[in-house]
Amino acid sequence: MTVDEFKASLSRETPAQDLSPALQALWWAGKDDWEKAHTIVMAESGAEPAWVHAYLHRVEGDLRNAHYWYGHAGQPAADCSLPDEWGAIVSALLARH
16 A cells, blocks of 8 residues: 555545554544544554554644653654654555555
8 A cells, every 4th residue: 555545545434454553543543533543552562553652642742752652662753744744654654564
């Protein structure tokens, strides 16, 4: 799946079933459903869910908590716009799967 296909899939009611939990969470975040996205990453472990978790706390405005999760993800804290970060994480995770 490409980033453009991922973005286009936001018109659906649910994400593709073959997406990783981190990508499913980003999909829900792309539909402005922070709670559903957060619930998904809270149930997962590993660097990818932690990166999405950091992004979600940045969306929430909880930068301290975001910084904690960036550390767990092994990623630098983002300083770009939220839409740019969302796109960068989607792109990176799609490239891995």
